[in-house]
Amino acid sequence: MEKIKTLADLKRKQEAVKSQVNLRDRASRAENLVQIKVAMATCGIASGAKEVMEYFVEELEKRNIEAVVTQTGCMGYCYAEPTVEVKLQDAEPIVFGYVDTKKANEIIERYIKTGELVDGIIPKNYETIN
Amino acid sequence: MVDLAMHMMDIAQNSIRAEAKNIEISFIENNTENTLIFAVKDDGTGMSPETVAKLSDPFFTSRTTRKVGLGVPFLKMTCEQTDGKLEIKSEPGIGTEIRASYNTNHPDCIPLGDLAGYMILLLIGNPGINFKFLYQLDDEKFELSTAELAENGIDDLSSAEMSSAVKEFMNENLKELFGKREKESFLC
Numbered sequence: 001m002e003k004i005k006t007l008a009d010l011k012r013k014q015e016a017v018k019s020q021v022n023l024r025d026r027a028s029r030a031e032n033l034v035q036i037k038v039a040m041a042t043c044g045i046a047s048g049a050k051e052v053m054e055y056f057v058e059e060l061e062k063r064n065i066e067a068v069v070t071q072t073g074c075m076g077y078c079y080a081e082p083t084v085e086v087k088l089q090d091a092e093p094i095v096f097g098y099v100d101t102k103k104a105n106e107i108i109e110r111y112i113k114t115g116e117l118v119d120g121i122i123p124k125n126y127e128t129i130n
Numbered sequence: 131m132v133d134l135a136m137h138m139m140d141i142a143q144n145s146i147r148a149e150a151k152n153i154e155i156s157f158i159e160n161n162t163e164n165t166l167i168f169a170v171k172d173d174g175t176g177m178s179p180e181t182v183a184k185l186s187d188p189f190f191t192s193r194t195t196r197k198v199g200l201g202v203p204f205l206k207m208t209c210e211q212t213d214g215k216l217e218i219k220s221e222p223g224i225g226t227e228i229r230a231s232y233n234t235n236h237p238d239c240i241p242l243g244d245l246a247g248y249m250i251l252l253l254i255g256n257p258g259i260n261f262k263f264l265y266q267l268d269d270e271k272f273e274l275s276t277a278e279l280a281e282n283g284i285d286d287l288s289s290a291e292m293s294s295a296v297k298e299f300m301n302e303n304l305k306e307l308f309g310k311r312e313k314e315s316f317l318c
Contacts, residue, residue, distance in 0.1 A: 003298070003302055005303065008282075011283055015283070017292050041140070042199075042204065045131070050136075050248060050251060062290070071256065073193070074196065076196050
């Protein structure tokens with residue numbers, strides 16, 4: 001494949017991609033999609049949240065799951081970073097801790113696809129000891 | 131933080147939390163004098179001089195979820211370990227500018243890391259914010275901004291194909307820029 005070096009190359013690429021999927025359509029239906037928030041504060045970054053976020057962005061598209069992947073700050077679970085909040089349609093958001101790419105795969109295959117809960121959920125009523 | 135790209139993501143997150151709409155990230159490298167200035171400028175809520183004074187204290191944070199705040203102290207540490215310094219200018223209602231200077235010939239200088247990878251994640255994760263990225267090496271520079279991408283019809287990076295194209299665009303241009311260094315540097 002040709003290398004992308006100039007803005008013109010990028011523009012051409014965008015046009016090619018746009019003809020395949022209607023991107024605008026997708027953004028307007030955000031409410032109905034799977035929403036994933038990766039915690040990206042100092043603690044998250046230091047524990048490898050970048051790899052996890054990249055994995056979700058790539059894999060969800062590969063596996064044809066319509067999702068929005070965004071960033072959030074620290075949720076206070078620094079001990080369990082990287083943490084990821086997953087909100088399925090019509091369900092309460094769930095926070096998973098110690099997420100690496102292996103765990104992310106499990107979350108996609110089991111929780112996102114079938115709704116089955118997997119290990120590593122941080123209970124909502126958990127509070128840090130001050 | 132093992133590289134500057136991580137600091138970039140971390141400090142930019144502070145701007146995002148301060149409700150900034152425009153965030154300018156710049157790396158200005160002077161290869162002859164062996165210096166690098168990493169700066170993040172935003173138009174967020176800004177801070178009072180009292181708050182700015184407390185920033186480098188690791189036990190200060192505006193969050194309520196935890197009692198430590200290490201982002202700025204880590205940045206101060208990595209620049210000071212190369213005999214550089216950290217400067218913060220902030221005004222409530224106007225915004226904040228944070229500048230960290232590094233001596234790139236110092237063995238404790240941390241590498242640049244995956245600037246493109248982190249930049250793409252910032253763009254994907256924060257669609258409502260205008261980002262400007264600049265890497266300047268002496269007189270040569272590479273710029274990328276949300277506005278410039280939008281002008282070329284690139285306004286949605288959520289597709290993996292498009293985000294990797296932008297990443298490749300950044301990497302190719304940065305690689306070319308770094309090839310122009312006359313002196314070796316600890317940055318990459």
